Amino acid sequence: MKKQQLKIVKIGGNIIDDEVVLKEFLSSFAQLKGPKILVHGGGKLATRLAEKMNIPVKMIDGRRITDAETLELITMVYAGKINKNIVAQLQANQCNTIGFSGADGNTIIAKKRPVKQIDYGFVGDIVKVEVNVINVLLINNLTISFCAISHDAKGQLLNTNADTIASELSIALSKDYEVALYYCFEKNGVLKNVEDSDSVIEEINTKQYQQLKKDGIIYEGMIPKLDNCFYALSKGVQHIKIGKAEMLFNTNTKHTTVRK
Amino acid sequence: MKKQQLKIVKIGGNIIDDEVVLKEFLSSFAQLKGPKILVHGGGKLATRLAEKMNIPVKMIDGRRITDAETLELITMVYAGKINKNIVAQLQANQCNTIGFSGADGNTIIAKKRPVKQIDYGFVGDIVKVEVNVINVLLINNLTISFCAISHDAKGQLLNTNADTIASELSIALSKDYEVALYYCFEKNGVLKNVEDSDSVIEEINTKQYQQLKKDGIIYEGMIPKLDNCFYALSKGVQHIKIGKAEMLFNTNTKHTTVRK
Numbered sequence: 001m002k003k004q005q006l007k008i009v010k011i012g013g014n015i016i017d018d019e020v021v022l023k024e025f026l027s028s029f030a031q032l033k034g035p036k037i038l039v040h041g042g043g044k045l046a047t048r049l050a051e052k053m054n055i056p057v058k059m060i061d062g063r064r065i066t067d068a069e070t071l072e073l074i075t076m077v078y079a080g081k082i083n084k085n086i087v088a089q090l091q092a093n094q095c096n097t098i099g100f101s102g103a104d105g106n107t108i109i110a111k112k113r114p115v116k117q118i119d120y121g122f123v124g125d126i127v128k129v130e131v132n133v134i135n136v137l138l139i140n141n142l143t144i145s146f147c148a149i150s151h152d153a154k155g156q157l158l159n160t161n162a163d164t165i166a167s168e169l170s171i172a173l174s175k176d177y178e179v180a181l182y183y184c185f186e187k188n189g190v191l192k193n194v195e196d197s198d199s200v201i202e203e204i205n206t207k208q209y210q211q212l213k214k215d216g217i218i219y220e221g222m223i224p225k226l227d228n229c230f231y232a233l234s235k236g237v238q239h240i241k242i243g244k245a246e247m248l249f250n251t252n253t254k255h256t257t258v259r260k
Numbered sequence: 261m262k263k264q265q266l267k268i269v270k271i272g273g274n275i276i277d278d279e280v281v282l283k284e285f286l287s288s289f290a291q292l293k294g295p296k297i298l299v300h301g302g303g304k305l306a307t308r309l310a311e312k313m314n315i316p317v318k319m320i321d322g323r324r325i326t327d328a329e330t331l332e333l334i335t336m337v338y339a340g341k342i343n344k345n346i347v348a349q350l351q352a353n354q355c356n357t358i359g360f361s362g363a364d365g366n367t368i369i370a371k372k373r374p375v376k377q378i379d380y381g382f383v384g385d386i387v388k389v390e391v392n393v394i395n396v397l398l399i400n401n402l403t404i405s406f407c408a409i410s411h412d413a414k415g416q417l418l419n420t421n422a423d424t425i426a427s428e429l430s431i432a433l434s435k436d437y438e439v440a441l442y443y444c445f446e447k448n449g450v451l452k453n454v455e456d457s458d459s460v461i462e463e464i465n466t467k468q469y470q471q472l473k474k475d476g477i478i479y480e481g482m483i484p485k486l487d488n489c490f491y492a493l494s495k496g497v498q499h500i501k502i503g504k505a506e507m508l509f510n511t512n513t514k515h516t517t518v519r520k
Binding site for chain 2: 052053072075076077078079080081083084085087088089091092096097098099100101103104105106133136137140142149151153154155156157
């Protein structure tokens with residue numbers, strides 16, 4: 001039997017940080033047919049609030065160091081403010097949604113990252129995704145909105161990258177569904193020339209990726225993003241697209257399709 | 261057919277504000293047999309955080325005035341920090357739980373309180389409880405933990421009293437379940453003499469309540485609490501008990517049973 005399609009959509013700061021853009025996105029997202037899951041990052045809100053509360057933001061190599069105070073802060077911002085506002089707005093668009101952290105329904109179980117050179121603090125590397133509860137909700141026509149928080153199943157919440165949550169959810173759900181994973185960000189996709197927003201690479205596979213990396217055309221932030229994609233494809237995720245959120249609602253929108 | 265019992269347990273500041281007490285409570289709550297729902301207030305955390313962020317706390321007649329800034333704050337504290345920590349700890353005790361606001365699953369729909377003498381701000385009076393999603397979760401052996409936030413189904417989150425959320429949930433679910441509603445607070449129940457913690461009134465009905473109010477034995481904070489109880493009983497809730505949380509785990513613990 002052909003598996004049913006499931007859309008898993010990851011959105012980031014360019015949508016979350018702009019109230020008008022977020023509202024418009026959610027109104028379109030609500031109209032998408034079939035089972036769907038939203039995964040959202042935290043945007044700049046956590047940083048802004050940290051300043052307000054005089055919590056110093058600690059970053060090493062572009063990664064936030066999550067001490068106890070910072071974990072408390074992101075739990076409030078991601079799982080509280082952002083997540084519940086997304087849920088309320090989806091409800092206003094007749095899209096019945098439940099907001100989740102990875103602790104809810106015991107869905108995303110992670111392990112606190114071991115301390116080596118760097119102590120990342122309360123950062124979780126995912127060890128297991130439990131699909132039972134997710135399946136119950138999807139079958140009952142409920143949408144799930146995940147924030148970027150996992151737990152260790154021993155009572156500790158952990159900070160986990162939203163891209164990784166989206167890919168690990170996609171991998172786990174690809175057994176039961178034909179998953180289409182959409183990474184939405186501020187660009188039209190993977191670009192040949194970062195200066196030219198029209199220079200979208202419409203399709204990219206592992207071999208081409210290796211070459212483009214070697215040639216220095218793909219670099220910096222795109223590398224972990226694409227590594228994540230190829231890993232997900234190798235683990236069974238059926239479709240992955242990268243681009244602006246418009247690609248979800250208008251098939252003519254340029255974007256990058258990532259293939260094995 | 262006899263209805264299945266459902267326990268709905270409301271906890272407040274005396275449990276939430278003390279990490280050790282909360283942990284102990286949740287470990288016992290997790291062991292309770294049968295379907296169950298937890299409803300939690302906000303405790304003193306929101307007030308403490310408001311001070312840290314220089315958000316003035318506005319109270320009129322003991323009621324918090326919820327301006328936009330305060331709503332943002334309590335959404336972070338109630339739905340974020342408190343709710344997700346409760347969920348994580350229940351998971352650690354093998355009690356599979358999902359944390360809810362009233363926006364999640366479109367469960368608690370409220371109307372922003374109309375402005376008369378006082379503008380309460382973003383405070384919601386409940387107009388409807390939707391049980392569909394709650395029933396799906398309970399049937400699947402999932403526990404729900406509600407924070408004291410509702411929504412207007414048009415995209416606006418609202419601040420709603422946790423006691424009221426507990427009683428309105430109980431009323432709506434009393435059609436399908438034999439509901440036992442437990443109001444846990446810092447006292448052993450309704451007391452004849454507030455100075456004497458052993459002077460528990462073990463049973464109270466509407467007639468006795470009227471008399472005790474007239475005699476000035478029941479006053480202040482107990483009045484809205486008991487009004488809430490008698491209202492819930494009149495609307496079909498089967499059992500209501502008031503006392504310390506221990507009453508849930510040890511049947512010998514003194515408490516007050518409220519009857520019609």
